Amino acid sequence: VQLQASGGGLVQPGGSLRLSCALSGRTFRHYAMSWFRQAPGKEREFVSGITRSGGITDYADSVKGRFTISRDNAKNTVYLQMNTLRPEDTAVYYCAARASSGYSTETTDVGSWGQGTLVTVSS
Secondary structure, eight states, X not given: OEEEEEOOEEEOTTOOEEEEEEEXXXXXXXXXXXXXXXXXXXXXXXXXXXXXXXXXXXXXXXXTTTEEEEEETTTTEEEEEEOSXXXXXXXXXXXXXXXXXXXXXXXXXXXXXXXXXXXXXXO
């Protein structure tokens, strides 16, 4: 399976970005999807997850109420809408796939990683 993430960039505090991650090589609806992030000098951490059907979503406490994960199984793509961005959201964001109904919340549970997209929140 191949994952291609996009949508990162430089944004001012309080701004918004939408990340996308397209899956190819396998049937997208068979995979639960997650977003992780890794800030400089820190470990990679879970940000958000969504089940195969999209019926259940989950968020890290640090992003609840600001970020929204969604998926379009017809487009083989998962999205992360990020609003009210803060400087502490600056990180490389990675999408992750797991061939299961349940999404990964730990890096050790991830089946496949995307290449990462850099989000910088700064004035």
